[in-house]
Every structure is written in C-alpha cells, then in structure tokens.
Amino acid sequence: MFSFSEQNNFFGRRCVWVNGPVIVGAGPSGLAISACLRDQGIPFVVIERSDCIASLWQKRTYNRLKLHLPKKFCQLPKIPFPEDYPEYPTKKQFIAYLENYTKKFYIKPQFNECVQSAKYDEACKLWRVKTVSTTGSIRSETEYICQMLVVATGENAEGVIPDIEGLKDFSGEVIHAKDYKSGEKYQGKKVLVVGCGNSGMEVSLDLSNHNAKTSMVVRSSVHVLPREILGKSTFDLAMMLMKWLPLRIVDKILLIFAWFIIGNIQRYGIKRPSLGPLTLKNNHGKTPVLDIGALEKIRSGNITVVPGIKRFTEKTVELVNGDILDIDSVVLATGYFSNVPFWLHEKEFFGENGFPKTPFPNGWKGKGGLYASGFTRRGLAGATADAVKISKDIGKEWKKELNHKKQKVPTHRRCISTF
Numbered sequence: 001m002f003s004f005s006e007q008n009n010f011f012g013r014r015c016v017w018v019n020g021p022v023i024v025g026a027g028p029s030g031l032a033i034s035a036c037l038r039d040q041g042i043p044f045v046v047i048e049r050s051d052c053i054a055s056l057w058q059k060r061t062y063n064r065l066k067l068h069l070p071k072k073f074c075q076l077p078k079i080p081f082p083e084d085y086p087e088y089p090t091k092k093q094f095i096a097y098l099e100n101y102t103k104k105f106y107i108k109p110q111f112n113e114c115v116q117s118a119k120y121d122e123a124c125k126l127w128r129v130k131t132v133s134t135t136g137s138i139r140s141e142t143e144y145i146c147q148m149l150v151v152a153t154g155e156n157a158e159g160v161i162p163d164i165e166g167l168k169d170f171s172g173e174v175i176h177a178k179d180y181k182s183g184e185k186y187q188g189k190k191v192l193v194v195g196c197g198n199s200g201m202e203v204s205l206d207l208s209n210h211n212a213k214t215s216m217v218v219r220s221s222v223h224v225l226p227r228e229i230l231g232k233s234t235f236d237l238a239m240m241l242m243k244w245l246p247l248r249i250v251d252k253i254l255l256i257f258a259w260f261i262i263g264n265i266q267r268y269g270i271k272r273p274s275l276g277p278l279t280l281k282n283n284h285g286k287t288p289v290l291d292i293g294a295l296e297k298i299r300s301g302n303i304t305v306v307p308g309i310k311r312f313t314e315k316t317v318e319l320v321n322g323d324i325l326d327i328d329s330v331v332l333a334t335g336y337f338s339n340v341p342f343w344l345h346e347k348e349f350f351g352e353n354g355f356p357k358t359p360f361p362n363g364w365k366g367k368g369g370l371y372a373s374g375f376t377r378r379g380l381a382g383a384t385a386d387a388v389k390i391s392k393d394i395g396k397e398w399k400k401e402l403n404h405k406k407q408k409v410p411t412h413r414r415c416i417s418t419f
Contacts (some may be wrong), residue, residue: 013130018146020044021369021394022129024118025152026053026109029374029383031098032076033150035105036391039078042398045144046109047131053109054098056156057091060178064206065091067380068198068290070233074380076101077387087233111135113142118149119345120368127369147401148369148394151344154383155355155375156336162194166312170330177203177333183210190326191215192317194309195333196222196270198287201294203331208294208302215325216298218270219308223277223288224295225254226261234290238278251276262291268298269305285377338375346370364389369397 021037023030026048037044052058066088067074071081074089079101085093101107113131121128129144159176167174177199183191183206193204196218207214225234234254241250254277266272273280277288297303308320318324338354349356349366356363360376364386371390376382 013141013143015143015145016045018043018045018144020146020398021148021150021371022047022127022144022146023150023152024115024129025154025374026050026107026111027056027152027154027374028054028076028098028380029154029386030109030150030152031101031105031107032384032387033152033373033390034107035076035078035101036387037394038105038107040391040395040398042391042395045146046107047113047115047129047144048109048111049114049134051111053102053107054095056154056178057095057098060159061091062177062180062203062206063091063182064202066292067094068227069235069379069381073235075384076380077384079104115343116141117343117345120370125368146369148371148397150371150373150390151340151350151375152373153338153340155338155377157339157354158337159332160335160337161332162334164194164309164312167330169314170312170317171314172327173329175329175331177331178336180331183207183212186210186212186329189213189328191329191331192217192306192325192327193331193333195335196289196305197333197335198289199335200333201289202292203333204303205292205294205297207331208297214297214302215304215306215327217307217309218305221271221273222286223272223280224262224265224270224291225258225277225288227290227292229254229257229261242278247278247282248276251278254278262295265295268295269307270298281377287377361385365393 020043023033023044023046026046030046031053034044034046050059070087071085071089075081081089081097112135113133116130116132118127118129127146127149129146129149131142131144133140133142159178161176180203186207187210190213191207193200193207193214193216196216200216204214204216227234229237238250238254241253275283280286281288294303298305306319310318310320316324316326340350340354341352344350349370351357355375356372360378363375364372366372373386373390374383376386
C-alpha cells in the first residue's frame with residue numbers, strides 16, 4: 001500500500017517514513033482522494049480514528065437517513081452508483097457503495113489511530129504526524145513523516161453542544177442528533193428537538209411518525225424548499241438554471257415554486273432569510289432544508305414549532321415567549337464543527353473555525369504540501385471536486401520528484417533505482 005522505513009525512537013514511539021501523502025480521515029473525502037491516487041499508482045497512507053470507513057455515516061446518523069440529493073451528485077470519482085439504486089439511496093445503500101469502493105481501490109486505512117498533532121518541520125521540509133493507537137488496552141504512539149498532508153476529516157467531525165442555561169440540570173435524556181437512531185423508543189413521549197436544519201426537520205418527522213409528541217425549536221430564519229419541483233430534483237433544477245441565469249434570478253424562481261408547492265411557511269412560525277437560498281449557501285454556507293414530509297406534519301399539528309429557549313429546569317423548558325413545556329427528552333440538532341484546530345499546528349491556511357481561509361473553489365491547497373478536502377460546504381459533490389484537483393496536483397508533484405531523483409542517478413544505474 002505504501003513504502004516506508006520504520007524504527008523505534010528513544011521514547012518508544014514508532015517512526016514511519018511515508019513515501020507519498022498521509023491522508024487524515026477515511027470518510028468519503030479521504031476515500032475519494034485515495035482512489036484517485038491509487039489510479040495513478042501513487043502510494044499513500046490513510047489514518048482513521050474510528051474502526052471503520054465513513055464512521056459518521058455508519059455510527060452517527062439516524063436509521064431513516066437517505067441522501068438528500070440525487071445520486072449523480074453524490075457519487076465519488078471513478079465509480080458511479082449501481083444502476084438499480086434509487087434516485088435517493090438509503091444510508092445502508094450508501095455505506096455498501098463506499099465499502100465496495102474501498103475494496104475496488106484496495107484502500108487499507110490505519111484504523112483506530114487518532115491524530116494528536118500534525119506539524120510542518122521547516123528545517124526538514126517535512127510533515128510530522130503523531131498518532132495514538134486506540135486498539136485494545138495498549139496505548140501505542142506512531143509518528144508518520146511525509147512530504148504531503150491531506151486533511152480529510154471534514155466539516156462534521158464533532159457535534160455542537162450549545163450552552164443553554166439549565167441544560168445540565170434537566171433530568172431527562174439529552175442527546176445530540178449524531179447519537180439519534182430511531183423514534184421507536186420515544187413513542188408517547190414529549191420530545192423537544194433543538195434545531196430546524198435538515199437533521200432537525202428529519203428527526204422531528206421520524207419522531208412524529210413514531211407517535212412521539214414532538215416540538216421543534218426554530219430560533220433563526222431558514223429556507224425550506226420542496227425536494228422536487230415538477231418531478232425534478234430542486235438541486236438539479238437549480239444547477240440547470242444557473243447555467244443560463246444569474247444567481248439572484250434563480251433564487252427568485254426557486255422561491256416562487258416553493259410558495260406554490262409548500263405555501264407560506266411563516267404562518268407556521270418559520271421565517272425565511274432575507275437572502276435567497278443559493279446566495280445564502282454560497283455566502284455563508286447555510287444549506288436550505290429540502291422538505292421530505294416534515295411540513296405536512298407541522299401543518300397537521302403533529303409537530304409543534306416553538307421559538308427559542310430561555311432556560312431548562314429539571315423537567316421543563318421555558319421558551320423566550322414565556323411558554324413553559326413539560327418534556328421527557330431533548331434531541332440537539334444543533335450542527336457540527338471541524339476538529340482540525342485541535343490537532344493541526346498551522347494557522348496560515350486553516351482558520352480558527354477549522355475551515356480553509358481561502359473561499360471556494362480555491363480552498364483546497366495550502367503551502368508545504370498541505371491539502372484540504374471536504375471543507376467546501378457543498379456536500380459529496382464538493383468532496384469529489386476536491387479529490388480530483390488534489391490528486392492531480394499530487395500526481396504532478398510526484399512526477400516532478402521522480403524525475404528529479406532520476407536525474408541524480410547515473411544513467412547506467414537507473415534501471416535498478418527504487419522509490
């Protein structure tokens with residue numbers, strides 16, 4: 001899989017020289033880059049803190065999850081989805097696709113290795129990536145040394161836990177949406193969902209389908225669009241219109257269709273932002289909600305929209321409008337954040353929020369062989385675009401390095417040189 005030299009240093013840490021890039025993260029972004037590099041014959045190492053590929057999808061998503069966009073916008077480079085897959089593949093189908101993808105390109109991540117730090121050594125012009133193995137009860141450390149580092153840990157590495165007054169005093173169950181699986185165990189219970197993005201809407205829908213008494217907190221404005229317009233994916237329609245029309249015009253067209261299809265959502269306590277859905281996504285990375293049934297539950301009263309939270313008590317929640325609700329459980333659909341600042345010792349390319357400072361589409365390459373994949377706020381399509389650009393750039397640098405080494409070797413010895 002990769003070429004390396006290995007030794008143990010004075011402190012017992014295993015040192016590994018990687019003859020190629022180190023890729024941190026075995027999610028879709030890391031797998032896509034690995035496949036593109038494998039296709040070029042470039043060696044690499046993939047480091048993954050979990051014990052499986054795509055751990056976010058396998059371990060931290062709810063059971064009913066489906067891809068929100070048509071499969072053609074979600075497939076990784078080199079291999080499309082199977083033809084018999086539906087337009088919106090299920091979680092189980094997507095995981096099966098990724099596992100087949102991994103086998104096809106012989107990607108063998110170093111599982112259960114958590115990156116503690118990654119730092120560029122200016123003197124040696126190399127990256128030093130230190131990891132701790134989490135396999136079993138024995139703790140072992142490894143330092144990977146490489147010329148190129150690909151950060152592919154993604155936008156959703158950790159769940160955001162909001163600091164709400166009294167939340168720690170609440171006696172009922174409090175979980176983040178990443179730990180929610182199904183509404184089956186909440187049947188008949190009063191559940192408060194905090195957040196109204198795609199996760200919040202879908203968790204609320206699932207809870208309602210399992211006969212939970214569901215309330216959903218809508219604190220800020222949000223765009224809600226139908227998933228399909230006139231039988232065509234809303235996203236697909238938007239991409240087609242953007243080839244011919246300005247963004248602001250496309251926004252207006254989408255909102256007109258949304259008005260006719262789903263009506264005035266403000267009457268249900270959901271305010272639309274002043275910026276259009278695509279403009280808001282481009283400028284601020286805020287994704288519109290694609291409705292798959294939650295609005296109908298809101299109209300029928302099976303999901304109650306409530307305003308922001310003032311405080312929790314042991315068994316209740318007080319809202320900003322003064323209302324007090326008795327609740328049994330809380331699901332925090334409050335989003336995710338990048339964990340890059342916790343381990344990457346670099347401040348020029350990545351910002352404090354864990355995203356590249358350079359905006360899309362140029363935020364994929366830094367200095368000193370540093371790359372970022374999956375931070376475009378454009379989902380799987382963005383990860384695929386990053387993978388293609390990064391692998392091409394690495395391939396170009398790889399060929400340069402090979403040619404440089406060949407020039408150093410006398411002509412009569414080139415046939416026995418190894419890299």
